Amino acid sequence: MTVVDQARASTYDLARVRADFPILAREIHGRPLVYLDNAASTQKPRIVAETIAECYGGWYANVERGVHTLSQLATAQRERARETVARFLNARSAEEAVFTRGTTESVNLVAEAWGRRNVGPGDEVLITGLEHHSNLVPWQRLCEERGAQLRVAAIDDAGEVRLDEFERLLSPRTRIAAFAHVSNALGTVNPVREMAAMAHRAGALALVDGAQAVPHMLVDVRDLGCDFYAFSGHKVYGPSGIGVLWGRKEILDAMPPWQSGGGMVQTVRFEKTTYAPPPHRFEAGTPFIEGAAGLAAALDYLTAMGLPAVGAWESELLALATARLAEVPGLRIVGTARRKAAVLSFVMDGIHPHDLGTILDHDGIAIRAGHHCAQPVMERFGVPATARASFGLYNTPEEVEALAAALHKARELFG
Ligand code: PLP
Numbered sequence: 210m211t212v213v214d215q216a217r218a219s220t221y222d223l224a225r226v227r228a229d230f231p232i233l234a235r236e237i238h239g240r241p242l243v244y245l246d247n248a249a250s251t252q253k254p255r256i257v258a259e260t261i262a263e264c265y266g267g268w269y270a271n272v273e274r275g276v277h278t279l280s281q282l283a284t285a286q287r288e289r290a291r292e293t294v295a296r297f298l299n300a301r302s303a304e305e306a307v308f309t310r311g312t313t314e315s316v317n318l319v320a321e322a323w324g325r326r327n328v329g330p331g332d333e334v335l336i337t338g339l340e341h342h343s344n345l346v347p348w349q350r351l352c353e354e355r356g357a358q359l360r361v362a363a364i365d366d367a368g369e370v371r372l373d374e375f376e377r378l379l380s381p382r383t384r385i386a387a388f389a390h391v392s393n394a395l396g397t398v399n400p401v402r403e404m405a406a407m408a409h410r411a412g413a414l415a416l417v418d419g420a421q422a423v424p425h426m427l428v429d430v431r432d433l434g435c436d437f438y439a440f441s442g443h444k445v446y447g448p449s450g451i452g453v454l455w456g457r458k459e460i461l462d463a464m465p466p467w468q469s470g471g472g473m474v475q476t477v478r479f480e481k482t483t484y485a486p487p488p489h490r491f492e493a494g495t496p497f498i499e500g501a502a503g504l505a506a507a508l509d510y511l512t513a514m515g516l517p518a519v520g521a522w523e524s525e526l527l528a529l530a531t532a533r534l535a536e537v538p539g540l541r542i543v544g545t546a547r548r549k550a551a552v553l554s555f556v557m558d559g560i561h562p563h564d565l566g567t568i569l570d571h572d573g574i575a576i577r578a579g580h581h582c583a584q585p586v587m588e589r590f591g592v593p594a595t596a597r598a599s600f601g602l603y604n605t606p607e608e609v610e611a612l613a614a615a616l617h618k619a620r621e622l623f624g
Contacts, residue, residue: 221522226514227603229254240573243608248393248421248552248599249577250443253507257447260506264499272498273472273489283498290505291488297508298438298455299429305461307488308501311452312420313343315439316387318454318491319416320347322467328384330356335378335386335413338364338589341393342582344418348387357384364589368395368544375404379411386413390422394583394595395544396527396552398422405435414460420444424601425523425550427516430455442500446601447507451500454491461487468493511602519602523551526600526609533613538620543595554581554595557616560623562596565616568623572615574608 227233232252235242244252264286270279272287288303295303309315328334334348338361352359360383362375370388379386386408390401405415416437422428423440430438436457443449456464466473466484470493475483484490511519530553534540539558557565566578577597580587587593598612 221518223522223603223605227605229256229510230603231255233603237573237575238571243572243574243611245598245600245604245608245612246575246577247424247601247604248444248581248597250449251424251446251601252603253448253503254446254510256506256510257503261448261499261503264502269498271495287496287498287501290501293505293508294453294455297423297428297512298453299431300455301431301458304486304488305455305458307454307456307461307491308496309439309452309454309491310450310497311441311443312341312418312439313441313452315437315452315454316344316416316418317347318467319385319387319437319439319456320351322464322491323414323460324348324351324385325355326465328352328355328357331382332357332384333360333378333380333382334358335360335362335375335383335408337362337370337375337388337399339368339370339392339395339397339399339583339586340387340389341418341420342584344387344389344416345585358382361585364395364397364586367546368392368397368586368590369546370397370399370404372400372403372407376407379407379413381412383408383411383413385416387416387418389418389420390428391419391425391550391552392544392583392586393421393552394581394586394597395546395554396549396599397544397546398426398548398550401435402433405433409434421550421552424511424519425516426520436460442504442507445504445507446511447504448497448500451497451504453504456487458487461491464490466490466493470494472496514602520550522602523600523604526604526606527551527553529606530598530600530609530612533609534616537613537616540616540620543590543592551600552597553599554597556592556595557620560619562594564623565596565619568619569612569615572611572618574612574615576612 268282408415414436438455442451473493562578
């Protein structure tokens with residue numbers, strides 16, 4: 210069976226999935242929308258919008274400090290959402306799930322709250338060569354501020370982290386290793402369980418940036434054995450502006466607060482303030498109340514679809530796209546790791562990725578072009594930018610064919 214046959218023979222209920230996403234019915238420049246920019250942000254199923262509308266229409270109020278009914282309802286909804294997150298990640302308890310604005314804020318929280326207390330002069334932080342800027346710059350700044358050293362495990366020509374180097378760079382000086390579960394620029398799936406174990410053997414903590422993993426695969430933080438896991442709602446079919454930092458309870462318990470203000474305190478006196486236990490210690494100020502509910506709706510939706518089925522479907526799309534794009538003259542795929550998830554980065558001789566993005570947009574096809582907030586990855590592969598098609602649970606083999614046809618057309622017109 211060819212990959213096309215395999216994709217078509219799948220029992221995955223694609224029509225039902227697509228019907229859940231109203232935006233997919235719209236046209237762009239008079240053509241059906243082909244949305245292949247899922248790694249940047251996913252579209253939202255109806256249930257997420259309905260949940261947010263229900264919040265405004267039925268139970269909205271500020272959380273935590275209210276005695277009136279709506280405030281208690283809103284507080285209960287938020288804590289229920291936290292429990293959904295904990296279940297989604299197989300966390301030990303909901304107290305381990307901190308709501309943040311997204312992956313970026315989650316990493317900054319750890320770098321600043323945990324990092325300032327635990328990383329000092331002469332210490333080291335280890336990252337890899339495929340990190341998104343949001344799992345790089347916070348560590349770089351921490352190291353600069355604390356007189357520590359940032360170490361980087363290189364990637365090979367396929368875009369895989371060189372595990373021998375990762376292990377070699379770990380030492381008793383390493384305080385934390387921070388690495389992506391899935392690379393947004395290359396699609397590489399890192400062996401994060403193994404990497405977390407390596408970090409622990411060296412006495413370091415392990416933070417996993419899961420922004421690109423949670424939409425595509427079951428994540429079990431206990432099984433992975435990491436200490437922190439971060440992800441963003443908007444990449445997992447939920448609202449933008451909400452995300453999660455999962456942290457091992459004993460580590461969160463020992464961490465000082467990050468931002469300060471209302472909601473993160475126990476008692477406040479001019480002489481001394483005492484802080485709430487996690488997760489509220491790390492959630493200063495009025496949170497994104499409706500966002501947490503929307504995120505929980507998205508996670509429930511994905512769970513009901515079955516992440517293994519979603520991942521299998523996306524693997525078929527990726528295999529089909531890889532085969533089809535390899536047939537386009539002058540096209541080179543950037544990132545050929547053995548294990549990849551839903552991301553296809555490529556460059557084409559004679560056509561800048563940005564121009565490619567514009568050309569495809571005229572056919573209604575949304576891809577991303579640029580450095581994908583991973584400039585060191587672009588440098589590693591000697592390209593200023595790539596074009597990137599990334600797949601979600603609602604994409605179809607026909608859309609992959611449309612992408613390939615548009616690239617052939619671009620080749621003929623501009624190549
Ligand atoms: N990490 C990875 C691997 C990403 O792909 C992204 C976003 O593209 C981020 C972190 C940052 O996520 P956010 O902008 O939602 O904070």
